[in-house]
Amino acid sequence: xxxxxxVIRQISIFSENRPGRLAAIAHALGEEKINILxxxxxxxxxxxxxxxLVDHPEKAxxxxxxxxxNIAFTDVIAVHMKxxxxxxxxxxxxxxxxxxxxxxxxxxxxKEGAVLILRVDLVEDAIKKIKNSGAxxxxxxxxx
Amino acid sequence: xKFWDPRIEEMPKEDLQRMQYKLLKxxxxxxxxxxxxxxxxxxxxxxxxxxxxxxxDVHKLPFMFKRDLRDNYPDKIxxxxxxxxxRYHVSSGTxxxxxxxxxxxxxxxxxxxxxxxxxxxxxxxRGDVIQVSYGYGxxxxxxxxxxxxxxxxxxxxxxxVGNTERQIELMQDLGATAxxxxxxxxxxxxxxxxxxxxxxxxxxxxxxxxxxAEPWTEGMRNRIQEWLGINAxxxxxxxxxxxxxxxxxxxxxxxxxxxxIALTEIIxxxxxxxxxxxxxxxxxxxxxxxxxxxxxxxxxxxxxxxxEDICACGRTHPRIQRIQGRVDDMLIIxxxxxxxxxxxxxxxxxxxxxxxxQIVVTRKGALDDMLVRVELNKESFxxxxxxxxxxxxxxxxxxxxxxxVNADVELVEPGSLPRFExxxxxxxxxxxx
Numbered sequence: 378x379x380x381x382x383x384v385i386r387q388i389s390i391f392s393e394n395r396p397g398r399l400a401a402i403a404h405a406l407g408e409e410k411i412n413i414l415x416x417x418x419x420x421x422x423x424x425x426x427x428x429x430l431v432d433h434p435e436k437a438x439x440x441x442x443x444x445x446x447n448i449a450f451t452d453v454i455a456v457h458m459k460x461x462x463x464x465x466x467x468x469x470x471x472x473x474x475x476x477x478x479x480x481x482x483x484x485x486x487x488k489e490g491a492v493l494i495l496r497v498d499l500v501e502d503a504i505k506k507i508k509n510s511g512a513x514x515x516x517x518x519x520x521x
Numbered sequence: 522x523k524f525w526d527p528r529i530e531e532m533p534k535e536d537l538q539r540m541q542y543k544l545l546k547x548x549x550x551x552x553x554x555x556x557x558x559x560x561x562x563x564x565x566x567x568x569x570x571x572x573x574x575x576x577x578d579v580h581k582l583p584f585m586f587k588r589d590l591r592d593n594y595p596d597k598i599x600x601x602x603x604x605x606x607x608r609y610h611v612s613s614g615t616x617x618x619x620x621x622x623x624x625x626x627x628x629x630x631x632x633x634x635x636x637x638x639x640x641x642x643x644x645x646x647r648g649d650v651i652q653v654s655y656g657y658g659x660x661x662x663x664x665x666x667x668x669x670x671x672x673x674x675x676x677x678x679x680x681x682v683g684n685t686e687r688q689i690e691l692m693q694d695l696g697a698t699a700x701x702x703x704x705x706x707x708x709x710x711x712x713x714x715x716x717x718x719x720x721x722x723x724x725x726x727x728x729x730x731x732x733x734a735e736p737w738t739e740g741m742r743n744r745i746q747e748w749l750g751i752n753a754x755x756x757x758x759x760x761x762x763x764x765x766x767x768x769x770x771x772x773x774x775x776x777x778x779x780x781x782i783a784l785t786e787i788i789x790x791x792x793x794x795x796x797x798x799x800x801x802x803x804x805x806x807x808x809x810x811x812x813x814x815x816x817x818x819x820x821x822x823x824x825x826x827x828x829e830d831i832c833a834c835g836r837t838h839p840r841i842q843r844i845q846g847r848v849d850d851m852l853i854i855x856x857x858x859x860x861x862x863x864x865x866x867x868x869x870x871x872x873x874x875x876x877x878x879q880i881v882v883t884r885k886g887a888l889d890d891m892l893v894r895v896e897l898n899k900e901s902f903x904x905x906x907x908x909x910x911x912x913x914x915x916x917x918x919x920x921x922x923x924x925x926v927n928a929d930v931e932l933v934e935p936g937s938l939p940r941f942e943x944x945x946x947x948x949x950x951x952x953x954x
Contacts, residue, residue: 389904445936447902
């Protein structure tokens, strides 16, 4: 199975927890005409990590790096959910049954329905197991 | 040759202390009788030479500070006449007037003797070529090392500072076996040599570095030793004491302070009280044999610890450890003395964070709170919060271990902390605001 086409490049950005940091990141991306497709902020005491799926991850990476940000690529996968009650349960159950541990996750509800974005440790295994369980994975080309 | 002067260097401690007492006693009598400055100081302190009946009575004597030298610029407290002076050195005045130090021939002899013992203790002697890349001139480094090296019968290559490519050529052509310079200049030499296609380790005979005149760390020592294939020894001294004067021995476990030359105390910088061996405090030195500009209980302002045990090399004289900071920079956090340099050393050993930092001290109720802000390195950034929290915990743990006080750590974005030139102001103490 070609698992590579399901691996999506998320950009992860280290940010101090103070006013204006998100604006600085968003402004830089806007300037480069980079569209943010999904995003979340994880916060801890004093700092946060901004995670985003964008249409041009390389361009976003280079731009933010040039501004001095701590930025890294992270491989994530995206699973299609039904946009209705129980939709998340269906997907979560598949992952649980398959023994896949979720490091973190966030979701969005867009044109092509609801999508769960997952950061897991063993990406390839996860892709195979999710495919075998009958769930739909979104291909990288949907995002970039 | 293992010792320059085995009789003195291996002398039992009791005998050394007896010698120190005699030298102190005669120094105090001489100064009380002939130096208006010291006479007045002792009167103010209500101490008479007769009150000095044992070595520990040194505590009764008044302290001396750098400002005493500045206030008496250029030579008002010299105790030798021009007839007897044979040299001046002048230290740069970063905070006001410069200070002038004068030397008699005996003063220069003692200085060279001190260095001769140190250089011998690291295995140098006749047949060695010592490249002196400290500045020659008003600064004490170049000339001090020059005469110390000549004293042991080594061949001096007096290159002074600068023209690095020529220094490297001469190092090769004349077979320098040792170099005396600042650690940062040696690193520069290493870099220039690489660009010239010269491998110091393979293409030169260099095996010893005598490095000082600026603070450096064990980390730098390891790097220099590994990279250049030499043994790197620390050297200590200030112009007020004569110049670079005390070196480590081959054990690399602190500078031997020769007891017949200097009486060393470590004191609490706040109270002026003497501290026990191993306790951290301000280095205070009485130069027991100095004719032109004697120093009694001179408070250098450097923070260190002193070890009294007999060194593995056999020398009985006390050792002081690498300078850990300056008194002026000291913070008191919940009663514990903390130096920014300790924070710096602790951080340098943690690859996940950068070298720049900021200390913010606040008071919550009655308790002091110390926050250390440090930049998270690009290579160590992970998208997982847990990984970053682990780095923060690691930094907090290391800081606690080296400072003996809790510090909160804030990881900040790379490049976000202010950069300073030279002696930086890295502390924001909001308690006093």
